[in-house]
Amino acid sequence: MTVTQNTKTLEEARHMAEVRKDEFYDYLRLESVSTEHKQIPETVAYVKDLIEQTGGEVKVLDDLGGHPVIYGYFPASSSGNSDRTLLFYNHYDVQPADPLDEWHTEPFEPTVRDNTLYARGVSDNKANFMARLNALSILKESNDGFPCNVKFLLEGEEEIGSPNLGLYIEKYADLFQADACIWEAGSKDKYENYIVSAGMKGIAYFDLEVTTAAIDIHSSIAAIADNPAWRLIHALSSMKNEKNEIVVEGFYDGIAPLSKKDKEAAANQPFKAEEVKAQYGLTGKFITEGTDVTPAEALAYSPTMTVCGFSSGYTGPGIKTVLPKNAKAKLDCRLVPGQNPKHVRDSLRQHLDDHGYGDISLTMVAAEGAQRTSLEDPFIETVVNSAKKVYGDENPVIVSPSMAGTGPSELFEKYLHLPIAGVGAGWAYSGAHAPNENIRLADFYQNIAHMVELIKVFGVEKN
Ligand SMILES: [Zn+2]
Structure with a gap:
C-alpha cells in the first residue's frame, strides 16, 4: 500500500460492498440472457428496486420496442452542485452461459473462490453497475450527500448489438442530458494498469x-x-x-488526422511487440513494419x-x-x-x-459507428486524476484512446453530445462472454472507491 492511496474511501467501499452483498448476488442470480429474452421483466423490476433502494427515482421506458430502457436519477443534495450531471451507462443483459460443462461452478450462482467472484455477467457488466450504486450509497451516508446530479441509463440489449437503443436516446435525449458519461465496462490490463478508455472502434x-x-x-x-x-x-x-x-x-x-496528444497516448500504451507475437503465435512481422504508423497507433486509430x-x-x-x-x-x-x-x-x-x-x-x-472522446477533453483528466487517488502507484492509470470492442457509444455522442470514458472492475482474465467469468473482489472495492472520488471531483467542477 502506498501513501497516495485513499485508504479511507477504500475501507468505506469494502464495508458498503459487504452491506449490499445479498442484493448484488441476487442480481447476479437473474438469468438476463438477452438473446434468449430470459427473465427480462424480472430483471427490470429488480434493477428498478436497486436504484430506489439507493435513493434514486426510476422511469422504465418501453414504448419504442425491444427490452425496456431504464432511467435512474439521483438529484444533487442541497450542498451539492445541481448544475453538473454525470451519466452512467450500463446494461442489465448478459451473454448466454454456454458451454456449461466448462464452468467450474453454476454460472448463475455467484461463487467466491480465492477472493474472486464467479458468475455470468459479473464483469460484463453487473459488478460495474453495483459498484456505482455502492458509491452512491456511501455518498448518501456522508455529511455532504450527493455532490452532483447522477443519472443512469440501463439497456437490456447491449449483448445483441443494441438494436433499439438509438430510438430511445433520440426520443429521450432531454431526459438523459448530462455533462459527461461513464461507460459500462473497463478493466485492469495484464500488467495491472488501470485502464481509462476514451473510445471504441x-x-x-x-x-x-x-x-x-x-x-x-x-x-x-x-x-x-x-x-x-x-x-x-x-x-x-x-x-x-x-x-x-x-x-x-x-x-x-x-x-481526422491524429493530434500530437493522440500519438503520445499511443506511445504510452504498454504494448510489447514480442509478447503479442508470442501470444498469437504470429509467424510473420507486423503489417505496420516499414510504414510510418506504429503497432500501438494502428491498434488504436487505423x-x-x-x-x-x-x-x-x-x-x-x-x-x-x-x-x-x-x-x-x-x-x-x-x-x-x-x-x-x-x-x-x-x-x-x-x-x-x-x-x-x-x-x-x-x-x-x-x-x-466509432466514437472517441478527445484526449484534450477535461473529463478524461478528471477520470484519470480521481482514479489516481485510489489506485496509487501499484496500478498506474493509463488512458487507452480506443478499446478493442465495439459498443453503442456513438449514439451517446450523437444525441447527448458529451464526453465518454470507460472504467470498471474487471481484470485481464475476467473472461467476459466466456466460461468462469469473474472479477477479483479487491478490484471491485477499488472501483467503488474510484466512483466515490470521481463523483466528488465531478461535483465541484464548473461547466
Ligand atoms: Zn458484453
Whole structure:
C-alpha cells in the first residue's frame, strides 16, 4: 500500500460492498440472457428496486420496442452542485452461459473462490453497475450527500448489438442530458494498469456472394465457364493492395488526422511487440513494419478490412475436380471516428460495380459507428486524476484512446453530445462472454472507491 492511496474511501467501499452483498448476488442470480429474452421483466423490476433502494427515482421506458430502457436519477443534495450531471451507462443483459460443462461452478450462482467472484455477467457488466450504486450509497451516508446530479441509463440489449437503443436516446435525449458519461465496462490490463478508455472502434460487417452457374460443374468446363471463386478473389484483392492499403475510393472519408496528444497516448500504451507475437503465435512481422504508423497507433486509430471467411467448392480430403457454382466471403471493417458504416457500404458497392463485379452481392449484416472522446477533453483528466487517488502507484492509470470492442457509444455522442470514458472492475482474465467469468473482489472495492472520488471531483467542477 502506498501513501497516495485513499485508504479511507477504500475501507468505506469494502464495508458498503459487504452491506449490499445479498442484493448484488441476487442480481447476479437473474438469468438476463438477452438473446434468449430470459427473465427480462424480472430483471427490470429488480434493477428498478436497486436504484430506489439507493435513493434514486426510476422511469422504465418501453414504448419504442425491444427490452425496456431504464432511467435512474439521483438529484444533487442541497450542498451539492445541481448544475453538473454525470451519466452512467450500463446494461442489465448478459451473454448466454454456454458451454456449461466448462464452468467450474453454476454460472448463475455467484461463487467466491480465492477472493474472486464467479458468475455470468459479473464483469460484463453487473459488478460495474453495483459498484456505482455502492458509491452512491456511501455518498448518501456522508455529511455532504450527493455532490452532483447522477443519472443512469440501463439497456437490456447491449449483448445483441443494441438494436433499439438509438430510438430511445433520440426520443429521450432531454431526459438523459448530462455533462459527461461513464461507460459500462473497463478493466485492469495484464500488467495491472488501470485502464481509462476514451473510445471504441466501429464495425461494418458484410456478406459477399457470387453465383455463376445453376449447378456445380465438371471442372473441364472451366475452359469456357467462369469460376466464381476466382471472381470473388479478384474482387476482394482489388480492395486492398499488398501494402495493406485499402484502395476502395471513399473508404477513408471523414477521418481526422491524429493530434500530437493522440500519438503520445499511443506511445504510452504498454504494448510489447514480442509478447503479442508470442501470444498469437504470429509467424510473420507486423503489417505496420516499414510504414510510418506504429503497432500501438494502428491498434488504436487505423481502420481495417479483414476477410473473416471464404467458402467455395470442395474442401474435403482427396480430390474432387469441380467447378463450383458459387462463392461466398465474409468481410469485416473496423471503423474509426468520422467513418460512416453506410457510406463505407456504398463505397464498397460502387467499387465492385466500377470494377466489373456488379454480379457480386454485398449485404451489410452489422453496423456500428466509432466514437472517441478527445484526449484534450477535461473529463478524461478528471477520470484519470480521481482514479489516481485510489489506485496509487501499484496500478498506474493509463488512458487507452480506443478499446478493442465495439459498443453503442456513438449514439451517446450523437444525441447527448458529451464526453465518454470507460472504467470498471474487471481484470485481464475476467473472461467476459466466456466460461468462469469473474472479477477479483479487491478490484471491485477499488472501483467503488474510484466512483466515490470521481463523483466528488465531478461535483465541484464548473461547466
Ligand atoms: Zn458484453
